Amino acid sequence: xxxxxxxxxxxxxxxxxxxxxxxxxxxxxxxxxxxxxxxxxxxxxxxxxxxxxxxxxxxxxxxxxxxxxxxxxxxxxxxxxxxxxxxxxxxxxxxxxxxxxxxxxxxxxxxxxxxxxxxxxxxxxxxxxxxxxxxxxxxxxxxxxxxxxxxxxxxxxxxxxxxxxxxxxxxxxxxxxxxxxxxxxxxxxxxxxxxxxxxxxxxxxxxxxxxxxxxxxxxxxxxxxxxxxxxxxxxxxxxxxxxxxxxxxxxxxxxxxxxxxxxxxxxxxxxxxxxxxxxxxxxxxxxxxxxxxxxxxxxxxxxxxxxxxxxxxx
Numbered sequence: 001x002x003x004x005x006x007x008x009x010x011x012x013x014x015x016x017x018x019x020x021x022x023x024x025x026x027x028x029x030x031x032x033x034x035x036x037x038x039x040x041x042x043x044x045x046x047x048x049x050x051x052x053x054x055x056x057x058x059x060x061x062x063x064x065x066x067x068x069x070x071x072x073x074x075x076x077x078x079x080x081x082x083x084x085x086x087x088x089x090x091x092x093x094x095x096x097x098x099x100x101x102x103x104x105x106x107x108x109x110x111x112x113x114x115x116x117x118x119x120x121x122x123x124x125x126x127x128x129x130x131x132x133x134x135x136x137x138x139x140x141x142x143x144x145x146x147x148x149x150x151x152x153x154x155x156x157x158x159x160x161x162x163x164x165x166x167x168x169x170x171x172x173x174x175x176x177x178x179x180x181x182x183x184x185x186x187x188x189x190x191x192x193x194x195x196x197x198x199x200x201x202x203x204x205x206x207x208x209x210x211x212x213x214x215x216x217x218x219x220x221x222x223x224x225x226x227x228x229x230x231x232x233x234x235x236x237x238x239x240x241x242x243x244x245x246x247x248x249x250x251x252x253x254x255x256x257x258x259x260x261x262x263x264x265x266x267x268x269x270x271x272x273x274x275x276x277x278x279x280x281x282x283x284x285x286x287x288x289x290x291x292x293x294x295x296x297x298x299x300x301x302x303x304x305x306x307x308x309x310x311x312x313x314x
Contacts, residue, residue, distance in 0.1 A: 013165030015092035020142030021173030031203035171244035266307035
């Protein structure tokens with residue numbers, strides 16, 4: 001496969017997954033802000049949303065304060081933000097057009113219809129009170145695209161690079177969603193374990209559609225240590241970091257085998273991260289600092305992405 005084709009397929013999948021996960025991050029911020037307000041404890045949920053999305057510097061260069069309206073507008077539809085939902089979908093479609101013949105009809109239809117529809121949303125759809133419907137729609141469209149390539153692509157290099165892009169992006173964003181909680185500063189009178197703390201953890205799980213799954217696995221009320229374990233180390237949770245890296249290492253092996261067995265730095269990095277997750281213990285992660293662990297993970301995922309690009313996508 002031409003590296004240019006592999007590159008476009010990889011980034012189509014990454015940007016579609018990024019749009020979905022940005023919608024999920026926005027939902028976390030929105031739910032946390034609503035919960036804090038209902039409990040009479042205004043906090044910094046919208047600032048934490050920007051930090052977790054990696055968009056704080058660009059936002060502050062354009063806006064003075066992180067409010068519901070300004071953050072939602074910047075992350076959802078601002079064309080000057082290269083990581084906004086609108087920009088992600090535009091970039092995904094541009095990459096898809098470059099390799100149109102490598103896509104199945106269903107993949108192109110799912111992506112192109114999404115792009116045509118998003119331009120019809122009016123400003124009222126992005127108001128804080130109504131943005132939930134838009135965010136749910138973004139998640140549905142991303143899942144439609146993922147379902148399209150899962151059920152229609154031949155199992156060859158094109159499929160492997162598309163799927164690799166999905167899981168590299170998903171792992172990074174699961175870590176970011178979980179880290180939202182550690183950017184939120186609880187008010188001094190609201191201790192850890194209080195009502196606000198409990199509902200914030202609930203919002204984290206709900207944002208990745210895992211609240212019911214958590215209770216199925218653990219059979220008890222929300223516990224921060226168990227929530228972190230569920231999203232990091234449990235391979236039956238499809239968005240966990242471990243589950244993502246099980247897929248990433250397997251896909252890189254398949255790509256290497258098709259390339260004559262040649263392996264490089266990206267295989268070493270993926271294997272190292274996977275081993276750390278596979279044999280990790282939540283007690284050690286929490287003792288050393290969950291925020292520090294997630295920050296390091298996000299940084300190493302970025303290094304892995306660069307290594308994949310250097311080996312296969314140039």
